[in-house]
Ligand code: ADP
């Protein structure tokens with residue numbers, strides 16, 4: 367494991383709780399971030415993004431929907447860093463329905479993975495060419511009923 371890798375763990379017991387965890391996680395996300403979101407269908411990946419988007423003033427939780435069919439949702443947000451407000455782009459992708467590597471071309475990953483952006487990719491681990499861009503991941507595990515364990519790993 368690389369020195370400088372940081373791991374943060376969260377446990378939640380409801381969707382609302384996971385949105386709150388997303389708000390906490392947002393505080394830890396200094397651009398550039400390209401994070402792979404791992405976890406089974408229904409684990410709560412999209413729910414977590416609702417909280418991240420909310421904390422970045424990018425969207426209300428209700429406005430954040432799954433990009434399963436659209437592949438990518440783009441939001442303009444604001445980073446609140448020690449009283450300074452900086453613009454930040456938030457990209458939420460879901461590659462679940464992508465079957466072939468060449469279908470990734472239309473997404474323009476080079477254009478969105480900029481020094482000022484936060485990119486969150488559900489099912490990004492399906493493609494090595496996507497996974498290799500990442501500087502961290504969020505793993506969500508169902509631990510019985512509505513409980514979830516969330517592990518954020520940030521590399522530097
Ligand atoms: P994914 O994007 O991983 O497929 P979603 O966030 O779309 O998952 O869906 C998660 C589902 O599980 C939602 O219906 C949500 O209400 C429900 N849920 C129940 N408990 C939790 C929890 N602790 N965290 C997140 N979602 C939860």
Ligand code: MG
Pocket residue numbers: 411412413432460488
């Ligand atoms: Mg999802």
